[in-house]
Each structure stands twice: as structure tokens, then as C-alpha cells.
Amino acid sequence: MKSASERFEMIDRQQWKDLVQARLEVMFENSGKEGTLPPVVVQVPPKPEMGDLAFPLFAFAKVFGKSPVELATSLTEDINSLSDRPEGQAFAAGPYMNVRVDMASLIEKLCEKVEKEGSSFGSTNILDGKKVMVEFSCPNTNKPLHLGHVRNDCLGNSISAILKASGATVMKVNLINNRGVHICKSMLAYIKFGNGESPESTGIKGDHYVGSWYVRFNSWAKEEPTAEEQAQQMLVKWEQGDKETLELWKKMNKWTIDGISKTYEDTGISFDKYYYESDTYKLGKDKVIEGLERGVFQKQEDGAIYIDNSDIGLDKKILLRKDGTSIYITQDIGTAINRHEDWPFDSLVYVVASEQQYHFKVLFHVLDKLGCSWAKDLHHLSYGMVFLPEGKMKSREGTVVDADDLMIQLTAMAREEISEKGRDKDLEDPDKTAHDIALGALNYYMLQFDPQKDVTFNPKESLSFNGNTGPYIQYMGARISSILRNYTASEDLYKGTEFNASLLANEEEREMFKLCGSLPELVAKSAQSYDPSVLCSFLYDLCKIFSHWYHDNQVLNPDDKALSVARIQLCKVVLASLKSAMALIGIPFLEKM
RNA sequence: GGGCGCAUAGCUUAAUGGAUAAAGCGUAUCCCUCCGGAGGAUAAAAUGCGGGUUCGAUUCCCGCUGUGCCUACCA
Incomplete structure (x- = not known):
């Protein structure tokens, strides 16, 4: 049975996994050896240039009596010779067989999905009816x-x-x-x-x-x-x-x-x-x-009612005081x-x-x-x-960071930065924008860590709008919005140019589509593990790739309309993904900041 | 004393048992005739100690050390 999150995967890992398992079994039978094959594991390669899926073959070395490197080579040959394999190319990478899937069709599907679902992109139905x-x-x-x-x-x-x-x-x-x-x-x-x-x-x-x-x-x-x-x-x-x-x-x-x-x-x-x-x-x-009457709790000599928790290895616990109060x-x-x-x-x-x-x-x-x-x-x-x-923090000793003070401080900092950068005239309401930036910084800061873990808040170092912060995320949203505004303003130039997904083929473009496509499964994961930090990482990863990408790749270029249109499509998908994820962790989205 | 956690660069944090351990801040050095520089690039820098399981351990198990929380007829 598939786990819930797999239903939302853009790349069908299960299909590839099943195929690899089946081919390995065929190879094993043909080898005439005895024994049972360990289950296939599928993972994501550490670097994008290594493809989209990875199958480590270490575990098969023993039963096959061959090195993982040899296995990777022969498995790759076998899989690539199949005519009915899923779209994509397998290649041997040392002791791994990796797969690069065909992105163009995935990109088209994702664009359609984003277009259709709009601001609800990323949501799933894993808890429908609950x-x-x-x-x-x-x-x-x-x-x-x-x-x-x-x-x-x-x-x-x-x-x-x-x-x-x-x-x-x-x-x-x-x-x-x-x-x-x-x-x-x-x-x-x-x-x-x-x-x-x-x-x-x-x-x-x-x-x-x-x-x-x-x-x-x-x-x-x-x-x-x-x-x-x-x-x-x-x-x-x-x-x-x-x-x-x-x-x-x-x-x-x-x-x-x-x-x-x-x-x-x-x-x-x-x-x-x-x-x-x-x-x-x-x-x-x-x-x-009632519990006492039913015999699941006990009464002490002095009248206090308690539960004996020795069955789960805990001490007894008083449930009602001897004077009968709660x-x-x-x-x-x-x-x-x-x-x-x-x-x-x-x-x-x-x-x-x-x-x-x-x-x-x-x-x-x-x-x-x-x-x-x-x-x-x-x-x-x-x-x-x-x-x-x-x-x-101790309330009595006055060593607390007060919530209101913190917001006031963050808002003032944001307001100052808006002025410093001379953004006042571009913003309808600089004060509200400052407040939204403060809110973005606060929510992102509080949610970026694993909830289970203790955090140390260093006021001097934590109150920043640079680097891995909420405002950085907001800034990318604002920049993409700005590009899209420029596009809309000059839309006539690009009229009649069709979207061609195959123009978006470099590693960063593939990575961004893969990331955006994984948003639904990430939302499902954060719901199942009660962990919003998953979405913070998603946002930061996506923004970081986008930052680097748009630094080197001009989106709008009237001399290459097809490329511009394709890149605009990418911007739209990234923006929709940002908006959805930001909403889930309380970072206000800003068209301008 | 007992229970439950935690231990990764100088600091704050990442890493489904797998490929060269990833970022931010800080430090050093670059980049605005380029869709908005809250940006981009480069560099130095880390798995507390000792065992074990495994082809392979930051990850799982045991011990040690350090550290936090709980161990109320408080909330």
C-alpha cells in the first residue's frame, strides 16, 4: 500500500522502484543463484546533476556475488533496453543506478495544476472529513x-x-x-x-x-x-x-x-x-x-484519590485532593x-x-x-x-523577552529599512508593510526549527532581515511580483508566443519545478509530523535557487520571446508555491516591500 | 536518586542508514551602465568521548562526559 504522501508525488518513484525490483529479480533468476533479494530502496541523489532518482545497489552485492558498481552497469543497460519503461533515462553512477526523468511533460502538468488550483495549490485531502x-x-x-x-x-x-x-x-x-x-x-x-x-x-x-x-x-x-x-x-x-x-x-x-x-x-x-x-x-x-467506583482509581487513607500508573512504569498520581477539590x-x-x-x-x-x-x-x-x-x-x-x-526566561526576574516589545522593535526596524532604501514612495502604506515584514520575520524565526528542539534566542543576532529569514522570503515574492508586473505591462510584445516547456531545462529550472511539485507532499509531511519547519526549509530552498537563477538569467527579453514566456511560466509556478507555503506559516505575502 | 530529551563550523540551525555533512550569522575578498542589492559570488571553518550492529552510522544500540526539562494533594 502506498503511503499517503506518495500520492502527491510528481515523479512516480513507486513506478521506478517497482521496475527496478522486477528487473533485479529477473537478473537474479537468470544468474541461477539461490537466495532472496533485499528490498529496493529509492532515494534522491545529493546533487541535481546526479539525476532525479537514485538506487543504491550495495545491498545486492552479496547475493549476486558482484560488486555494486558492476551491478549498476548491468542494471542500467537492462533498464534502458526496455521499450515500455517510464519516461526518463537511467545511468550508472558508481555503485548507484540513477534516473533522470523527462521534465517537459511534468512541467506542463505542474503548470496546469497550479493554474487550476491557484492559492490552494499545495493542499491535499489526506485528512478529508476529519x-x-x-x-x-x-x-x-x-x-x-x-x-x-x-x-x-x-x-x-x-x-x-x-x-x-x-x-x-x-x-x-x-x-x-x-x-x-x-x-x-x-x-x-x-x-x-x-x-x-x-x-x-x-x-x-x-x-x-x-x-x-x-x-x-x-x-x-x-x-x-x-x-x-x-x-x-x-x-x-x-x-x-x-x-x-x-x-x-x-x-x-x-x-x-x-x-x-x-x-x-x-x-x-x-x-x-x-x-x-x-x-x-x-x-x-x-x-x-466515577473512576474510583469502577475500580480503576484508588483512594488513600487520607481520602485523596489517585491512579496507580505502575502498569506504564510511572509513579502514582493524585487526581483529587483529600479535601475533594480539583x-x-x-x-x-x-x-x-x-x-x-x-x-x-x-x-x-x-x-x-x-x-x-x-x-x-x-x-x-x-x-x-x-x-x-x-x-x-x-x-x-x-x-x-x-x-x-x-x-x-523568568517573569519574576524580568528576564523575559516581551511579545509586544519584540513586535514593536521588529516593526521599527522594518520601517527604518524601508526609509533607508527609499521605498516609501513605492508603497501604498509603508507602516503596514513594515508591520507585515515584522510579522514575517517573527513567524519564520519561530517556525524554522524542529518544534521538538529547544531554541536559543539571541536578540542581537536573531533580529535580522538578511539571510535565512522571513523578509528574505517576502523579498523574493515581491521581486517575482515585480517581474510579473513588468511582463503584464509589456504583454503585447509577447502575444501569440506559445509556452514551450522544453526551454526550461537547466539544472536550476529543473530543481525549482521539482521543488514546487513536491509542495503537496511536503504539506502532507508537515501535517503528519506536526512540523511547520518543513515548509520553512521548502521556502528558503526555493528562494535561494530562484535568487541565484534570476541573477544570471534575465526573465524578460524581447529578443527571445519564447524563452521569456517560458521563464514567466516558471515565475508563476514559483510565486504560487511561495504564496501557498507562506500562508501556512503566517508570513504575509507582499506584492511590494 | 529515577524518568525523558539534547550534544554537528566561533554562534544559531539542516541532513528518509548511503555518494564530497548543508545553510544563515560572524570573518576575509569580490560584483550595481544588469527585470528593485532585504541580493549574487568566492574562501577558511564541524559530527563531545569510547565501544557495538552494518557492505556502509551524524543517523540505530550500549557505556561515559556535559547539558536541559520532569519527578507537587502548583498550574
């Missing part, structure tokens, strides 16, 4: 977003777009963490020292304003030993529904959420549904008790079950940092024990931590 819920962001309402949240948001937003492009119906959900003792801390500091001020009266963005009281609490707590206790008492009052406490809580929550919403808006992040922890934190308690995992059990009842998903993806891997392992196991057949459909998209050169 309902996928993606939970991400999940901020606390006691402080503004920092770089760690930004990685989460970019990933969640991008992976949702990628899943959608794979045919799934996606529900993006955010669970606002708006209760708990940490929330009470900023409230308490505000009561003590706030003097009734507000974001409006101080002109400070709401989330930053509340965050400043959280910081204030922590400095106060260093002098005041009862501070922590007072915060705890406030939480008790909150849980008892104390009117004044609730009112302040509502007011301050709104300040923060309004502020965070602005950040979302500013960074292109959106959700289909918001959940609030204050509404959901009690869910799950019944489920845990903890973090109790709530997650409840919300998962609740969500599945609300919107029966085929899959639920939690975008949460790797530090919570243990938590999710336990959570999924608990749900499985509770008899949720869909527990196997839960996926923790665990991403690595974002560190600064000095180490981990």
Missing part, C-alpha cells in the same frame, strides 16, 4: 505574553492552517487560565498599592498593567512573610464567591484579556473558541469519582471529556511545551483507563523551550 481540535496559547491572566508564548502561538496557528490545508475541519481553541493563586497575587498587590488606578488612567496596556502588579507582589513578598498566605486566603474567598473579590477579579481579568487580545490581533493569531478555566476547573471531579489534571480530564461530547473530534492536539510531557502521558493514560476510546486520538504537540543566551 475533525481536529487544536488547543494552544492558554495564557495566564496575570501577565503579558512573552517569547515562549509566541512560539506556542505561532506553532498552534500554523499547524492549524496546515491541518486545514490537508482537508481537516479544524477548531482552534484557547483555554484562558484565569484563576488560581497566581492570579490572586496581582490582585492583592493592586489592592495594596494600586490606588484605584487603571490601564486607562495610566495609559498602560492592560496585560502589562496587571503584569506589573504581579511583579510588585513578588518584590513585596520578599519583605512580607505573610504575603503568600494572604494570596491563599484570597483564593479561598474567590472560591467562596466573595462579591468584592469576584468584582476585582473580573475587572482585572478583562484588562489582561483585552491586552492579550491586542497582541493576538497584532501577531495574526486567532481562535474559533475560547474556554475559561473559571468555567471548567471543576469539571472532571465526577469523572474521577487539581490541574482533574480539570484537564474534565475538559477533554467535555470537549469530546461538545464536538466529537477525530483528534485533539495540545500545543504545550515539552516540560509537560509527563503530565500528558499521565492524562492520556487516565482517560484511557476511564474508558474513553478516543484517548488514543489525543496528541501532545510538545515543543522545546525558548532560552535566552543567559538561560531560561
Whole structure:
């Protein structure tokens, strides 16, 4: 059976692979030797001039009693003598047999496909009919977003777009963490020292304003030993529904959420549904008790309910406190079950940092024990931590990279660069362009690495628009757009000239078509591995080849109309591929910049 | 202590068990009478240590060293 991604391949590797396997078997039979042949592997040669497909023959040397080099020679002869082989040429390359496929027909097919599919080029149907819920962001309402949240948001937003492009119906959900003792801390500091001020009266963005009281609490707590206790008492009052406490809580929550919403808006992040922890934190308690009654959980002597995880090699985990109140995992059990009842998903993806891997392992196991057949459909998209050169970011010590500050800084840098390059007069709205460039830089930076891996953010070195960056990608899009505008302006010159795909035959042109043609399988791959970085690499590779190519190859040349028309076709395919992939990783496309 | 990761050029990152380990930044040197130089070209520079599996290991296995996270009746 073919794997999902192979259905989108422009070059039919499977066909070649089957052919090679079949011919090797014939050769083996004719040799009269005994034994079984190992399976054929097909790979991509490391350099374009080595062809499009490669078949290493090392593994066959032993059974044939011949060197891989000899095998490559005879296999190549055999294959090239076949009249009904797929279009293309085989050639021996040391211990490999490589294949150069016939590009002209592939190019024509690809151009048609791109023309037909337009901005949806690259999408696939591997998840058709699937309902996928993606939970991400999940901020606390006691402080503004920092770089760690930004990685989460970019990933969640991008992976949702990628899943959608794979045919799934996606529900993006955010669970606002708006209760708990940490929330009470900023409230308490505000009561003590706030003097009734507000974001409006101080002109400070709401989330930053509340965050400043959280910081204030922590400095106060260093002098005041009862501070922590007072915060705890406030939480008790909150849980008892104390009117004044609730009112302040509502007011301050709104300040923060309004502020965070602005950040979302500013960074292109959106959700289909918001959940609030204050509404959901009690869910799950019944489920845990139910589990106890069914004997899948146990009760300690002091009354706390726990699950024994020794069957999966983990420690036991408390699920309900001895006083009967919920903890973090109790709530997650409840919300998962609740969500599945609300919107029966085929899959639920939690975008949460790797530090919570243990938590999710336990959570999924608990749900499985509770008899949720869909527990196997839960996926923790665990991403690595974002560190600064000095180490981990700490809110309390003020060593965080603030999300808003970062955007402001990037936007200012972009705006300055626009002026420096004298582009103001060419742009309709230089400020908006600057903002889009900042957004491109941010998203590309956050998504270019393997999500699993920790990243180090060096502010000085990371904030760049040159080299392997979002703006570089945007720039190539703008340059191609510019060429296409020039073409349109002089279209009369080229009227009546037919597109001839065989004029696009140099290595770079072949490479670009091959790359663009592989976009659907790359989108499928990024969906299956929950990894947008695949698309970042695609974009960068494509732009790099295009940059080099158009530096040496004039696209528009009235003296050679056929060549110009062919190259314009290439530009169109590249541009469509860029646009599609950029949309999936949140890089705004710019006609001009 | 136990569990889960990670270790590739000076720095930040790539590389389905296969061909000369790929880029960006930084460094050095070139290129605008050429569709917009946020560009292009050239150069120096790397698989932590020790075993194993394999025809072949950056990739898989074991040990060591270093490093990060988790190991709450916090979230």
C-alpha cells in the first residue's frame, strides 16, 4: 500500500522502484543463484546533476556475488533496453543506478495544476472529513505574553492552517487560565498599592498593567512573610464567591484579556473558541469519582484519590485532593471529556511545551483507563523551550523577552529599512508593510526549527532581515511580483508566443519545478509530523535557487520571446508555491516591500 | 536518586542508514551602465568521548562526559 504522501508525488518513484525490483529479480533468476533479494530502496541523489532518482545497489552485492558498481552497469543497460519503461533515462553512477526523468511533460502538468488550483495549490485531502481540535496559547491572566508564548502561538496557528490545508475541519481553541493563586497575587498587590488606578488612567496596556502588579507582589513578598498566605486566603474567598473579590477579579481579568487580545490581533493569531478555566476547573471531579467506583482509581487513607500508573512504569498520581477539590489534571480530564461530547473530534492536539510531557502521558493514560476510546486520538504537540543566551526566561526576574516589545522593535526596524532604501514612495502604506515584514520575520524565526528542539534566542543576532529569514522570503515574492508586473505591462510584445516547456531545462529550472511539485507532499509531511519547519526549509530552498537563477538569467527579453514566456511560466509556478507555503506559516505575502 | 530529551563550523540551525555533512550569522575578498542589492559570488571553518550492529552510522544500540526539562494533594 502506498503511503499517503506518495500520492502527491510528481515523479512516480513507486513506478521506478517497482521496475527496478522486477528487473533485479529477473537478473537474479537468470544468474541461477539461490537466495532472496533485499528490498529496493529509492532515494534522491545529493546533487541535481546526479539525476532525479537514485538506487543504491550495495545491498545486492552479496547475493549476486558482484560488486555494486558492476551491478549498476548491468542494471542500467537492462533498464534502458526496455521499450515500455517510464519516461526518463537511467545511468550508472558508481555503485548507484540513477534516473533522470523527462521534465517537459511534468512541467506542463505542474503548470496546469497550479493554474487550476491557484492559492490552494499545495493542499491535499489526506485528512478529508476529519475533525481536529487544536488547543494552544492558554495564557495566564496575570501577565503579558512573552517569547515562549509566541512560539506556542505561532506553532498552534500554523499547524492549524496546515491541518486545514490537508482537508481537516479544524477548531482552534484557547483555554484562558484565569484563576488560581497566581492570579490572586496581582490582585492583592493592586489592592495594596494600586490606588484605584487603571490601564486607562495610566495609559498602560492592560496585560502589562496587571503584569506589573504581579511583579510588585513578588518584590513585596520578599519583605512580607505573610504575603503568600494572604494570596491563599484570597483564593479561598474567590472560591467562596466573595462579591468584592469576584468584582476585582473580573475587572482585572478583562484588562489582561483585552491586552492579550491586542497582541493576538497584532501577531495574526486567532481562535474559533475560547474556554475559561473559571468555567471548567471543576469539571472532571465526577469523572474521577466515577473512576474510583469502577475500580480503576484508588483512594488513600487520607481520602485523596489517585491512579496507580505502575502498569506504564510511572509513579502514582493524585487526581483529587483529600479535601475533594480539583487539581490541574482533574480539570484537564474534565475538559477533554467535555470537549469530546461538545464536538466529537477525530483528534485533539495540545500545543504545550515539552516540560509537560509527563503530565500528558499521565492524562492520556487516565482517560484511557476511564474508558474513553478516543484517548488514543489525543496528541501532545510538545515543543522545546525558548532560552535566552543567559538561560531560561523568568517573569519574576524580568528576564523575559516581551511579545509586544519584540513586535514593536521588529516593526521599527522594518520601517527604518524601508526609509533607508527609499521605498516609501513605492508603497501604498509603508507602516503596514513594515508591520507585515515584522510579522514575517517573527513567524519564520519561530517556525524554522524542529518544534521538538529547544531554541536559543539571541536578540542581537536573531533580529535580522538578511539571510535565512522571513523578509528574505517576502523579498523574493515581491521581486517575482515585480517581474510579473513588468511582463503584464509589456504583454503585447509577447502575444501569440506559445509556452514551450522544453526551454526550461537547466539544472536550476529543473530543481525549482521539482521543488514546487513536491509542495503537496511536503504539506502532507508537515501535517503528519506536526512540523511547520518543513515548509520553512521548502521556502528558503526555493528562494535561494530562484535568487541565484534570476541573477544570471534575465526573465524578460524581447529578443527571445519564447524563452521569456517560458521563464514567466516558471515565475508563476514559483510565486504560487511561495504564496501557498507562506500562508501556512503566517508570513504575509507582499506584492511590494 | 529515577524518568525523558539534547550534544554537528566561533554562534544559531539542516541532513528518509548511503555518494564530497548543508545553510544563515560572524570573518576575509569580490560584483550595481544588469527585470528593485532585504541580493549574487568566492574562501577558511564541524559530527563531545569510547565501544557495538552494518557492505556502509551524524543517523540505530550500549557505556561515559556535559547539558536541559520532569519527578507537587502548583498550574
